[in-house]
Amino acid sequence: MNTTKKISIIIPLPNFDFDPSEVAVPWQILRNAGFDISFATADGKRGYADPIMLSGKGLDPWGWVPVLNNIRLIGLFLRADGNARKAYAELEHDVRFLNPLHFDQLQVADYDGMLLPGGHAKKMTQYLESRQLQDFVADFFDTVDERGQHKPVAAVCHGVVLAARSISKRTGKSILYGKKTTALTWQLESKVWDLTKYLARFWDPNYYRTYLETKDQPSGYMSVEQEVKRALAHDSDFLNVPDGVRHHWLKSSGMVRDRLTDAKPAWVVKDGNYLSARWPGDVHTLALNFVDVLKNKQC
DSSP: OOOSSOOEEEEEOOSEEEOHHHHHHHHHHHHHTTOEEEEEESSSSOOEEOHHHHHOTTOSTTTTSTTGGGOOSHHHHHSOOHHHHHHHHHHTTOHHHHSOEEGGGOOGGGOSEEEEOOOOSGGGHHHHTOHHHHHHHHHHHHOBOTTSOBOOEEEETHHHHHHHHOBOTTTSSBTTTTOOBOOSOHHHHHHHHHHIIIIITTTSTTTTOSSOOOTTSOTTTTSHHHHHHHHSSOGGGBOOOOTTOTTHHHHHSSSOOOBTTBOTTOOEEEETTEEEEOSGGGHHHHHHHHHHHHHHHHO
């Protein structure tokens, strides 16, 4: 193991609306592993998590009513859990998080690994649609060692969309073309969208959909799963929890999240130095696996 230099990780972010669990939990685990972690935004100003995912306020049928919206039921279930909220509170005191780099300062050579978090709220589009960031992500995958391996990358939820949109200068295709991956599944995305439309946040029914289908597009066409699949070599390269796998209900229900000491609900896909996960319920396991890949890469 190389002990002369800390392993260096970059986490790009939008200025607003990233998922707090998908940023803060991996950050905490990577920091506790002794890694050096930097952040970057488009303008070099700190990012802010989606406030609804932190508080749960506005995720109940009465969430649009002043004062009454302080009473949370569904919102307490859908928001970031206690572990993630504590991690985010710590993150807000991190100097690197409060003083991020600009996207245009990013150089692949400066980092040993990269984490691409997600989030579903509308201001995530700044991050997902940044050509500058897509070019950096593509360069990260295109830069390979003597064994033809790129540096370790972990992506979760809409972070996989960012990867899918990043076009390799070597091949002219998505950097995910030819790779196995997972991401937020349409099963999970549509389930929470239906809950929003018909009950939880009916006055803002599309809160959980970053992109919506046009009239001529089939249901789910603009979902995370379908966009990622369009970037892959084969639909079968998108891996969901298979039938018959142990702990299938825990992994597929969207009702249970993993913990540091419990990976049973998680679903993480590894393809070489690329790891992917679906939603906040996978992030402890994703980060722990990422730590292992990074440490093995440095040996």
